[in-house]
Amino acid sequence: MPNILDIPETSEFNYDPENLLDAIIKHLGIRNDAALSRRLEVAPPVVSKIRHRILPIGATLLIRIHEETGWTIKEIRSKMGDNREKFRIHDLI
Structure with a gap:
């Protein structure tokens, strides 16, 4: 399956969802992606697809991560490589 997240990497935005997922696992003291999916209340394939850059982290999941x-x-975005001061959807187009 092709990578749908062909986001240009810049000094301000080096998208790496794996860093974010690993940081969440460590912060919550859980063991693996299956436990993470239960904690975030998403199906296990969602976490796998995010980790492999097939699926982006959507607004709903971003909020769940914040809640957990x-x-x-801003901290969550930073952990996945987004260090921009402001986020605008047209920045990705």
């Missing part, structure tokens, strides 16, 4: 970790949205 207590991290700000």
